[in-house]
Amino acid sequence: MPTAPHAVDANTVDLWRFDEGAGQLTADSAGALNTATLGASSAADAADPAWVAGYPFPNLGPTATPTNTPLPPTATNTPAPTNTPTPGPSPTPTNTPLPPTATNTPTNTPVPPANSALTFDGANDFVQAARSVSASRFTVEAWVRPAAANANGIMLAEADDNNGWSLELDAGRPILWLSTNAGWQGVLYPTTLPAGQWAHVAAVYDNGAVRLFVNGVATTPATVGATLRITPSGLRMGGVPGYAYFAGALDDVRISASVRYTANFTPPATLPAVDVDTLAQWAFNEGAGQSVADASANARTGTLGASTAAGADDPVWGAANR
Ligand SMILES: [Ca+2]
Numbered sequence: 001m002p003t004a005p006h007a008v009d010a011n012t013v014d015l016w017r018f019d020e021g022a023g024q025l026t027a028d029s030a031g032a033l034n035t036a037t038l039g040a041s042s043a044a045d046a047a048d049p050a051w052v053a054g055y056p057f058p059n060l061g062p063t064a065t066p067t068n069t070p071l072p073p074t075a076t077n078t079p080a081p082t083n084t085p086t087p088g089p090s091p092t093p094t095n096t097p098l099p100p101t102a103t104n105t106p107t108n109t110p111v112p113p114a115n116s117a118l119t120f121d122g123a124n125d126f127v128q129a130a131r132s133v134s135a136s137r138f139t140v141e142a143w144v145r146p147a148a149a150n151a152n153g154i155m156l157a158e159a160d161d162n163n164g165w166s167l168e169l170d171a172g173r174p175i176l177w178l179s180t181n182a183g184w185q186g187v188l189y190p191t192t193l194p195a196g197q198w199a200h201v202a203a204v205y206d207n208g209a210v211r212l213f214v215n216g217v218a219t220t221p222a223t224v225g226a227t228l229r230i231t232p233s234g235l236r237m238g239g240v241p242g243y244a245y246f247a248g249a250l251d252d253v254r255i256s257a258s259v260r261y262t263a264n265f266t267p268p269a270t271l272p273a274v275d276v277d278t279l280a281q282w283a284f285n286e287g288a289g290q291s292v293a294d295a296s297a298n299a300r301t302g303t304l305g306a307s308t309a310a311g312a313d314d315p316v317w318g319a320a321n322r
């Protein structure tokens with residue numbers, strides 16, 4: 001085994017001592033100067049052998065001194081960053097929340113019932129509107145549901161102390177009061193309205209002839225004064241101060257300038273179409289709010305209570321359930 005690095009002599013064709021310790025080239029110490037390259041090229045690559053410390057010869061002679069100064073690192077010696085993270089495709093979100101569609105719109109928005117009515121507490125609730133009746137012929141009608149049997153109360157009235165008309169319950173029986181040239185006179189229906197049940201009540205006044213109908217069933221005609229004392233007061237539904245208020249529900253109030261009924265009839269489930277004799281009619285189908293619309297051309301919009309503000313004198317909205 002050699003104890004020192006080989007020396008170049010006349011027979012040496014090439015001699016690479018690998019003493020550079022770094023870089024991509026290793027010098028040929030022999031005369032051929034056949035410089036060798038590490039790996040596939042002078043750039044760093046996977047085929048490059050690694051530099052390590054050489055064999056520890058015990059007797060390094062003068063010839064063992066590296067004759068070629070290690071090459072300074074060149075640009076090509078800089079290890080190429082082979083593992084720099086390459087930006088890959090941006091992650092594509094695959095579960096982006098879908099925007100709400102029309103079908104996601106809440107469907108439980110409160111919707112007023114198609115047929116609503118107003119319930120009066122019998123203490124101070126009322127609806128007011130402009131007066132309708134201005135002659136000695138009219139028909140007034142409404143659906144009525146008394147809260148209790150045998151009660152008193154004003155349902156509909158266009159009256160003051162001396163003039164006008166008033167449709168009331170008298171111990172549960174419908175009665176039409178009229179102020180005529182003969183003074184105040186009342187025409188009473190012979191039977192009571194049951195509590196908690198809808199009944200259609202109609203009253204006709206025609207120049208002294210009066211008829212009442214409950215669920216389309218007529219009374220015998222009555223005769224009173226032929227001329228109505230017209231009141232300047234407006235319409236009140238549910239009560240007039242100083243008199244008993246009506247406890248129960250009202251719906252489909254209609255006032256006409258003609259005789260609507262002369263014999264038994266089937267009460268209309270809903271208000272008939274407006275015609276030339278319709279002075280006013282209120283379906284109470286708003287279901288909410290402070291106003292009730294008059295479908296007639298007279299536009300006698302009603303107000304709940306004394307003002308359009310919510311108050312203790314407002315009747316309460318509810319489904320008619322008729
Ligand atoms: Ca109604």
Ligand SMILES: [Ca+2]
Binds near residue numbers: 303305306
């Ligand atoms: Ca009010």
Ligand SMILES: [Ca+2]
Binds near residue numbers: 313314
């Ligand atoms: Ca009240």
